[in-house]
Amino acid sequence: MPPESILTAAGICHSFGGLMALEDIDFRIGRKEIVSLIGPNGAGKTTMFNLFTGHYNPTRGEIYFNNRKINGLKPYQITPIGIARTFQNIRLFGQMSVLENVLIGQHCRTRTGLFGAILRTPGCKKEEARARELALEMLSFVRLEEKKDEKACNLAYGEQRRLEIARALATDPLLLLLDEPAAGMNPQETISLMELVRQIRDQMGITILLIEHDMKVVMGISERVAVLNYGKKIAEGTPREVQNNEEVIRAYLGDSA
Amino acid sequence: MFIQQLMNGLVLGSTYALIALGYTMVYGIIELINFAHGEIYMFGAFAGLILVTVLKVPFFLAFFLAMALASLLGITVEYLAYRPLRRSTRLAALISAIGASIFLQNLALWRMGAQPYTFPSPFEPKVYQTAFFTISRVEIIILLFSFLLMIGLSLFIQKTKIGKAMRATAQDKDTASLMGININKIITITFAIGSALGAAAGVMVGIYFRTVTPSMGLMPGLKGFVAAVLGGIGNIPGAMMGGILLGITEVMGAAYISSQYRDAVAFALLIMVLLLKPTGLLGRPTQEKV
Numbered sequence: 001m002p003p004e005s006i007l008t009a010a011g012i013c014h015s016f017g018g019l020m021a022l023e024d025i026d027f028r029i030g031r032k033e034i035v036s037l038i039g040p041n042g043a044g045k046t047t048m049f050n051l052f053t054g055h056y057n058p059t060r061g062e063i064y065f066n067n068r069k070i071n072g073l074k075p076y077q078i079t080p081i082g083i084a085r086t087f088q089n090i091r092l093f094g095q096m097s098v099l100e101n102v103l104i105g106q107h108c109r110t111r112t113g114l115f116g117a118i119l120r121t122p123g124c125k126k127e128e129a130r131a132r133e134l135a136l137e138m139l140s141f142v143r144l145e146e147k148k149d150e151k152a153c154n155l156a157y158g159e160q161r162r163l164e165i166a167r168a169l170a171t172d173p174l175l176l177l178l179d180e181p182a183a184g185m186n187p188q189e190t191i192s193l194m195e196l197v198r199q200i201r202d203q204m205g206i207t208i209l210l211i212e213h214d215m216k217v218v219m220g221i222s223e224r225v226a227v228l229n230y231g232k233k234i235a236e237g238t239p240r241e242v243q244n245n246e247e248v249i250r251a252y253l254g255d256s257a
Numbered sequence: 258m259f260i261q262q263l264m265n266g267l268v269l270g271s272t273y274a275l276i277a278l279g280y281t282m283v284y285g286i287i288e289l290i291n292f293a294h295g296e297i298y299m300f301g302a303f304a305g306l307i308l309v310t311v312l313k314v315p316f317f318l319a320f321f322l323a324m325a326l327a328s329l330l331g332i333t334v335e336y337l338a339y340r341p342l343r344r345s346t347r348l349a350a351l352i353s354a355i356g357a358s359i360f361l362q363n364l365a366l367w368r369m370g371a372q373p374y375t376f377p378s379p380f381e382p383k384v385y386q387t388a389f390f391t392i393s394r395v396e397i398i399i400l401l402f403s404f405l406l407m408i409g410l411s412l413f414i415q416k417t418k419i420g421k422a423m424r425a426t427a428q429d430k431d432t433a434s435l436m437g438i439n440i441n442k443i444i445t446i447t448f449a450i451g452s453a454l455g456a457a458a459g460v461m462v463g464i465y466f467r468t469v470t471p472s473m474g475l476m477p478g479l480k481g482f483v484a485a486v487l488g489g490i491g492n493i494p495g496a497m498m499g500g501i502l503l504g505i506t507e508v509m510g511a512a513y514i515s516s517q518y519r520d521a522v523a524f525a526l527l528i529m530v531l532l533l534k535p536t537g538l539l540g541r542p543t544q545e546k547v
Binding site (some may be wrong): 100 | 425432435436
């Protein structure tokens with residue numbers, strides 16, 4: 001295990017009415033790790049993401065990010081301190097251009113207020129130019145710079161996934177949460193996605209937590225894997241350890257296997 | 258004659274367009290028909306009147322001050338009447354909007370009385386004669402200011418960071434907040450801008466027709482709403498187009514059919530557009546949100 005953790009969840013529980021979606025989860029991610037969260041459908045993986053980004057407030061337990069308690073904060077307050085995410089069902093601003101989607105990601109990183117924007121102060125112009133430069137850099141990082149002026153909703157599926165990643169990177173995160181990034185991708189796209197995820201960690205130094213069903217991806221890029229089943233963490237370890245864990249095999253394949 | 262009517266329609270229509278923008282911007286962000294918007298327009302006219310007549314503020318300064326005061330009123334109405342109902346049904350918020358409208362209108366009746374006030378003409382009345390039409394100085398000012406405000410708004414929405422944040426919020430609030438956008442702040446800004454535009458229309462109609470009354474917001478409020486629906490509610494260029502189209506249709510109806518039917522013509526246009534294209538002229542069918 002790496003020495004310093006960037007995100008720590010201590011004893012978190014979350015229930016929707018009477019349904020316990022997550023029960024007493026202890027979980028930590030080390031700085032610059034690539035960690036996967038796996039488990040059958042309905043195990044509580046996306047609920048975990050929603051807790052980390054402030055969409056839900058945990059019923060019990062505490063979440064620390066970068067040595068700061070974050071449960072109770074709203075999503076717009078969590079983004080500036082460094083957590084970004086993508087969605088299982090892609091949620092781009094479809095009516096905006098590709099470039100604008102990435103510019104929006106930098107919203108909390110630019111300082112110009114209402115008056116600077118109206119009066120077109122030199123500081124504001126400079127900031128806008130820099131934001132644009134950075135956005136183009138992000139787009140070329142995910143190989144979408146050619147499409148910068150297209151409407152986001154007109155991109156192909158795999159391109160939309162990459163754009164969502166670029167938009168998340170534009171918020172300048174320390175931790176990137178990817179919700180099923182390989183879903184619906186063909187094998188070729190999946191391989192280049194894995195390459196991209198590794199680059200994000202190696203070149204930008206961003207910690208990555210991903211939810212994924214594609215075991216080739218999970219086993220191929222994760223340094224650690226945590227397994228959820230019915231809201232409980234049933235296993236955690238290296239990909240190899242998890243693969244051979246009996247409880248995990250039972251959760252996926254049933255008792256008789 | 259025809260070109261003259263077209264010009265008259267354009268002047269009237271540009272004030273409708275300004276009012277319609279307030280409806281459409283608010284609807285785009287929180288899907289609420291802000292029925293108190295007509296009263297914001299009325300408030301703007303009164304604020305301008307009081308500033309000019311009682312406080313002796315120069316007209317152009319009074320114009321911008323009235324816009325600023327109406328912004329504050331719009332923000333207050335949102336904060337007191339709509340924000341507490343954000344998570345309840347849309348009908349509850351709609352009824353609250355009607356309540357806010359009735360409240361503001363009666364507040365004005367109580368403080369100002371029911372009698373009409375005369376807006377003093379801020380400029381020497383002057384009429385310019387061209388080959389095809391005559392146009393007064395006030396009309397030129399209305400056209401000029403309306404179009405400047407509309408161009409300014411379009412640039413603001415398209416080019417600035419806050420404009421982008423507004424568009425993002427209109428498309429998907431949850432995702433927008435994940436970009437670090439404070440949704441409540443965007444809603445406040447939306448009400449402020451919408452109300453300022455409404456007040457600008459109020460002051461300009463005040464100097465155009467020279468009268469200001471507490472109930473003056475009722476009909477233009479309704480017409481602004483019609484204009485917003487005509488253009489496709491939630492769509493900003495649509496609201497501008499809808500307002501101008503409505504103004505021209507109304508003036509043409511009054512000129513060529515009967516001036517008694519001018520309102521009927523306006524609403525008949527609404528019914529026709531809704532029958533033929535229910536999403537409005539520039540509106541898109543709403544996508545089912547997942």
